[in-house]
Amino acid sequence: MQHRRAFLKFLAASPLFASSSAILAQALAQAPDGVIASPADALDVLDFEPAARKALPPAHYGYLATGVDSDATLKANREGYSHYELRPRRLVDVSHNDMSCELFGTKWETPLFICPVGSQKMFNPEGEMAVAKAAQATNTLQILSTVSTSSVEDVTAARGAPIWYQLYPTNRWEVTSKLVKRAEAAGCPVLVFTVDLMAGRNTETEQIFHRQDTRQCTACHSPQPGSTFRRKPMFAGVDLNGLALASPSITWEFVRRLKQLTSMKLVLKGIETREDAGLCLENGVDGILVSNHGGRAEESGRATVDCLPEVVQAVGGKIPVFLDGGIRRGTDIYKALALGATAVGIGRPYIWGLAAFGQPGVERVLGILRRELDLIMRQCGTPSLKQITTASLVSVH
């Protein structure tokens, strides 16, 4: 943004652009501190990040921004996309572009979905409900977190169509199965079981921001055990004594148990290797989401887009493979699709939009990414998803 401001100033001063200097001056006036003042001001989704930072108290921003340890995996997720370059093809009729894709029998306008992010009312009073309305307005697939601040029934109603439900297992099967059955009864067709956070994590950046926050956090966060669940409607009526989300003893046996429990399709979120992709197939998993929790699980140092090819190869087209992590541009989506992803998700970008501007912010983030994907598909001469293949890029590792 700073560079853009400097560039706008340079253009405004240039005699070449004398006639448009009024427009440029207006652009400068809209952003006195370099932070966008409305969703319409955003040129790309990264413009929402400083706006979210401005809108949020330090501890909440820290929770959103953090990776683990030194945030190396968080950074790797972004940098990973630069390991691939595109191979545009010319003189193809791209007057019509079809971005649609089919996921478990449902057709979507684009291959972009909304990842589960916990506690969204910490970012905006409307939280998951605002996201649901934005998802409805843009016809986007939404995945709801287990630790949501709105219930699966309310979010489904606000979305006006089925959503997918993300599962963190608890240390008590009867609570876990109740969550699953509730999602099923609410009409969720897919259960997304997150497998990458079973044994804790070290979110240092979050702690740094937390120290800068002078508010009295106990107003919302009770120091009592089980307080994580108290403001979470999915845990209403549950005996919270001794309840925990961390489930370090869980193995593939639990996956088979889940398959028996529910008729929902089962997607495993957090798979990064060919070995685990093979075990997904052996255990009847219906889809894989290649993810490292946005660099918030272990500090592997490895970008999800670099994990994708080995997972895709191991799966051999038998089940769909999805990806999230570091998607900030239409070209990032395009590269993931070219490497074999069926669809891709975003986490932080839509939360930046939510935190800064509520529902319109989320809509604008989704709209910008959709527009960028449309542009790059046409420019690369691949006007439908099936035309985007490994021939569409080259690895430059």
Ligand SMILES: Cc1cc2nc3c(=O)[nH]c(=O)nc-3n(C[C@H](O)[C@H](O)[C@H](O)COP(=O)(O)O)c2cc1C
């Ligand atoms: C603040 C925050 C909270 C998250 N909460 C959850 C969650 O409750 N369940 C889950 O499976 N993943 C959660 N994630 C991970 C996202 O679903 C997703 O994997 C990740 O954000 C994608 O990377 P990106 O933020 O770079 O787009 C969370 C991520 C963030 C940033």
